[in-house]
């Protein structure tokens with residue numbers, strides 16, 4: 064801690080206190096923290112996990128993200144190392160730590176090189192027609208269930224588009240989308256009792272999810288297709304094939320990262336547009352390129368509030384003496400509103416250009432693999448939505464997932480007109 068710059072109130076501040084997050088990220092707190100030395104908080108809900116440093120300035124986030132030798136991604140990208148309900152109970156984090164996102168070079172780079180080619184912006188374009196078809200299919204189903212056009216932008220629409228897009232790529236049947244959404248919700252939204260009853264539920268979800276993926280991998284070993292699961296099975300790096308566990312982890316990571324992210328950016332961004340009819344009109348009229356609109360969606364509503372790193376050695380950063388083993392949260396929700404980089408950062412503005420946000424990460428090895436796909440998916444999703452519906456407006460109270468990690472609405476009731 065840095066007593067020299069800490070007011071008494073700040074010394075007691077726990078940035079991870081969920082009560083600060085009920086209406087979204089506590090931007091006032093982050094604004095204040097950006098003007099000070101690095102702040103250290105305890106993890107109130109997980110007292111055995113130690114505390115963490117809050118990295119809140121744009122330049123600091125970039126510097127930490129790019130220095131993987133000093134700031135490791137192991138064992139986890141969330142602030143807790145353990146998610147077991149009690150000592151000795153099965154721990155989902157033992158599984159999650161094998162995902163590429165929780166690895167450092169050289170293993171991380173070796174795994175990323177395998178999938179990178181399938182996710183270039185050029186390859187994303189190949190999915191254009193399929194994505195348009197999925198978006199319209201999801202709207203068809205939502206309107207079938209709600210012929211009056213009163214739908215939930217998150218639960219009737221947001222959940223299914225990314226799940227089907229990434230599911231198609233991985234080879235999961237579209238009719239499994241609902242099940243896949245349920246499993247991903249139950250593994251990531253563990254801070255929200257409305258979605259995850261207790262920590263055991265995280266494990267129960269995995270107990271169902273893992274056999275499902277195992278079966279798909281076995282099917283593809285016997286009947287190869289042109290999907291990513293088959294590609295993982297056939298991939299060879301330096302003469303070696305991926306192990307079964309590595310394939311499982313890829314499936315799991317892509318399904319979770321591809322799901323939670325794009326849906327939250329789309330639904331939150333559309334809410335911002337509906338909150339500001341003038342900007343909605345601007346977008347509808349085509350006066351602002353949709354690519355630019357997408358960037359502001361991601362800046363203003365980064366899907367993940369933070370990613371964690373762990374110091375591998377003693378070091379200094381923005382006035383703080385960090386010790387080997389200390390945890391750091393890279394608060395992308397704060398970097399994206401850093402007033403030294405963005406003019407009037409708290410204002411949502413689709414005309415913002417340039418927009419060098421950190422919504423896909425601050426750079427470095429772990430920069431989002433799916434950024435090209437997500438950018439195109441969001442562009443098509445906004446385009447199809449505004450083309451299909453003359454009018455779209457908020458229709459009831461929205462509320463948020465209770466989480467310091469997922470920057471996501473749980474529900475956004477809207478009315479869609481003009482299909």
Ligand code: HEM
Nearest residue numbers: 163164320321324325366370423424429430431432433437
């Ligand atoms: C708008 C949507 C998305 C946002 C805002 C987003 C955001 C992020 C962020 C912040 C990171 C961590 C970067 C870091 O710590 O340096 C990340 C990593 C990752 N994302 Fe995304 N993501 C999105 C969509 C997707 C999609 C559609 C996929 C996959 C299909 C995907 C796959 C991944 C993977 C695999 C990683 C780990 C990369 C690594 O460890 O090298 N993401 N994403």
